[in-house]
Amino acid sequence: MKALIYSVPGETEVREVPDAVIQEPTDAIVDVIATSICGSDLHVVSGDLVPDTGFILGHEMVGRIRELGSAVKNFSVGDRVTVSPAPYCGVCASCRRGNYAHCQFGGVYGCGETYGGFAGSHAERLRIPFAARDMIRVPDHVSDESALAISDALTTGAGGVTKAVTQQGRTIAVFGCGPVGLSAIHYATIWKPAKLIAIDLVPERLEIARQMGATDVISAADPREELQRITGGVGVDAAIDCAGVEATFQAAIDSLAPEGFLSIIGIPHKPVSFDIAGALRNGLNLWTGLADVGPAQTIMDYIADGLLNPDAIFNHETTLDEAPALIKTLMTSRDHGIVKAVIRP
Ligand SMILES: [Zn+2]
Ligand SMILES: [Zn+2]
Secondary structure: OEEEEEEEOOEEEEEEOOOOOOOOOOOEEEEEEEEEOOHHHHHHHHOOOOOOOOEEOOOOEEEEEEEEOOOOOOOOOOOEEEEOOOOOOOOOHHHHOOOHHHOOOOOOOOOOHHHOOOOOOOEOEEEEOOHHHHEEEOOOOOOHHHHHHHOOHHHHHHHHHHHHOOOOOOEEEEEOOOHHHHHHHHHHHHHOOOEEEEEOOOHHHHHHHHHOOOOEEEOOOOOHHHHHHHOOOOOEEEEEEOOOOHHHHHHHHHOEEEEEEEEEOOOOOOOOOOOHHHHHHHOOEEEEOOOOOOOHHHHHHHHHOOOOOOHHHEEEEEEOOOHHHHHHHHHHOOOOOOOEEEEEO
């Protein structure tokens, strides 16, 4: 089968590799219909996330089941499915506590040995471990793009929202309108916020943010003043930082109303410092962590019922053969206009 390999730092290439095959009775093999490029793929390729090379990239996938291990009884060959980016066993001590992101036998597809050594989805076929519990059936009327969103961006965005938004009718600000930020905005609409404010510097992304449900958009390097104006000087009840830069982190803290909640799901490259005494005075509630992949089925139900439609995030499509050039573009250029790219192997 053909697959996109992270070859050396800064480079990817398409290679012919051995077919994905069943290794355990709990496995499934899928023919990949579509797989999307994630910001973390670019982190891997830049060489700053994992030390090893030579593995198949990718962890966001929708595919059709080609073969099932003997223990997988709840799916049929031919079913269209998606998966969480992080396979988890469902039975270890962490999984039994509901901490699927910390599964002792889990990891992340396409991120090398550091993350469990699971081959990635940027390939013609993918092996899915723990398939009976890890696969999510995609209803016929749900698009490939929506299924791809569930396999990372939307689940991650939803995780940040769930940790910061405590009740309906609140005021929410999302900092950074990449795929995860846009997904957080979109998922936050479920909470019927009084104000849902999108912050980014790229006009096209703010336009999509409006499509995804933002009531207000701010295009400013320092959004504090504008946030105070929009909230009548009160500040926001919940902030979700999807930007991963220190200036935004500070602005997010400063934008919060007393006893406000901040979720950090954008990962800064370097340590950041902040004023804990000020946070104490304001009663800051801060959460960060890996997205909880548990609610993926609930999110699929929202999409199937028409409550969510994240397809506008996916605004570019390519083939496996052209993926190395696209990845290079995404890593080196800023004005490519691509929010999220789909590869159809
Ligand atoms: Zn991803
Ligand atoms: Zn586990």
